[in-house]
Amino acid sequence: MTMSPSKLNQGQRSEDGTMLDFSDKHEGKTTDFVLVYRKSLLTNVKQEKLEYFIWRLSLAGIIIDAERFSADADLVFVKLHASNDVVFNYADVCDIDLACRNDDYRPDYDTPKGFLATPLTRPKTDNEVYKRAPESVSMDRPTGITSAEKILIMVELMNRTKFGQRPSEYGIYKLKQEKVFIDAFPVHDGEHKWTETGRLNDRQLLARYWGSTKCWYKCQPHHTIERYFGTEYAFYFAWLGFYIKMLIPAAALGLICFTFGLSTCNYKYFNYRSHEICNSDQIMCPKCHQEGCTFEPLRASCGLSKMCYIFENPTTIALAIATAFWSTCFMEYWQRTETVLALRWNVRDLELDPGTRPQYTEAATTLRYSPITRKMEPFVSTKKMIVGYVVTGSSIFLLVMLSQSAVIPREDRQGGLTGEG
Structure with a gap:
């Protein structure tokens, strides 16, 4: 059942030392997420929990590869790759609508004119940038999974994966105090530096036509921002503009x-x-x-x-x-x-985070049929809710009384009610 990262295949490195691809055993697979930890910080218990977590990810269909950092042998990188089939399956489980699956998805078609336009906001088929990145520049519905969607699904999958034999309260991004021994990082599509030949990724396009100070007066490419960063960031920059x-x-x-x-x-x-x-x-x-x-x-x-x-x-x-x-x-x-x-962007009916918080899932030990979603959903009993409300209400009442007692004016000790002076 256990799977020691040190026994996994050694990955390949690029010329600058960064990890890009998997080993020969998984040739052609690119890294989607990287887990980083120091082996010296792991006790036997933590080692077992980490191996159990990685094993659970492999059961979910995640391809795993690990290697040590050449400059620091104590630093270990665990590279994760999720195939399209795994992403599609967990998109259904997490109720995440993928743009490539929804015909109602329409990118931003408000094309500016004149000096406010860029190749991203006013695409032209005869432009060299269009030929090198047609999926990002054409403003058509994506034909595959975008970077933001894949990262969102990977994070949701890792949050729902049990860490050791303890509940998933550890999370994967923020671990508590003594439990901090592993970090997770999504991997970019490629370098941000502009290249004159070859395919252009969204990171290069945004760095040149959006993140550059030369384009401070240009209209923002909302569709490319939504593809790369996700809908929340796209809405923020749309509001800011x-x-x-x-x-x-x-x-x-x-x-x-x-x-x-x-x-x-x-x-x-x-x-x-x-x-x-x-x-x-x-x-x-x-x-x-x-x-x-x-x-x-x-x-x-x-x-x-x-x-x-x-x-x-x-x-x-x-x-x-x-x-x-x-x-x-x-x-x-x-x-x-x-x-x-x-x-x-097909998020009109989406009001909150589509996924259920792992902490709520752990607290809700029973399931109940929901007539709204027509699915079995986690349910917290009324008794537990009453206890939670009583504890929360009592704490708030105590804090309010403490704040009120702190601002009550005191009489001057040299006069007033003390009778002195």
């Missing part, structure tokens, strides 16, 4: 108000208050009550009053009203854009 676009008219109105205040601050007709302050002979009381505080003339605040007028002039009222309309339009237009993107 939309927010920046909507800030342009608001910034223009603010600049107009600022220019008006700056150009009229010296005119009595518009800024009569500053004119009165600057020409006043009144003397103001000192700002402090200690010795040495002197009286100051009112006209000493002339510059400050003009500065306030620049930002608070009559057009500020119009700017406030326009900002209220702008915020409403921003929310309405973004909801419309978000719905369109959700339809194109």
Whole structure:
């Protein structure tokens, strides 16, 4: 049942020392995930749990290969590869809709014009970039599993795989204190540096036409971002780009108000208050009550009053009203854009993480039929829920009472209720 990583086949290395492919036994297989650990940190118990975890992954269909790091013999890399059949099977188990399987998936078709466009946002079939990366640039529905989908399914698979004979509370990304002895890393499709010949990967395309500072004013390639990073990251950058676009008219109105205040601050007709302050002979009381505080003339605040007028002039009222309309339009237009993107990326009905948390699965020892999903799902009994609510509510009540007792004002010890003094 056990499978020692040190006894697995030795993988191949590229010229720069990075691990790319599996050994000759699994020729043609590329690395999808890498598990890294130090052998010196493993006790016998931890070694057994790790071997059990790797064995469970192999039962799930994951091809495994391991090798030591040449610069540090204590560092071990365990390379994982999931075939397309395994990914398709676990996509059904995790209820993850793959873009290549869904006909409703439509990438972003809003192609910008002119200087805002790039080969990723406005593809042309006669372009050299299009010929070298047709699947990424064409904006068509993916014909295979994307990098983001494969990483998502691999993470979900590892989270559901038991680690040793203990529950899967260990996780695979964040392990607790003394249990930290293994890390997991997804592998990129290839180098990010641009090549003049051969096939281009999504990482190279994004680094050149999106991540470069030369493209700061270009429209974002949302479809390529969604393919490489996943839907959550794509929605974030789509929102960020939309927010920046909507800030342009608001910034223009603010600049107009600022220019008006700056150009009229010296005119009595518009800024009569500053004119009165600057020409006043009144003397103001000192700002402090200690010795040495002197009286100051009112006209000493002339510059400050003009500065306030620049930002608070009559057009500020119009700017406030326009900002209220702008915020409403921003929310309405973004909801419309978000719905369109959700339809194109086939995530309109997806509200939360499609997978069930392993901690909930462990706590839910029984199954119950769900009339919504029409499947047997983990179920926590009412008694356990009541106990959890009571413990949580009591803890919150205790913290609230402690915070209230900390802010209750105390009477002065030298007077008040103490009777001293």
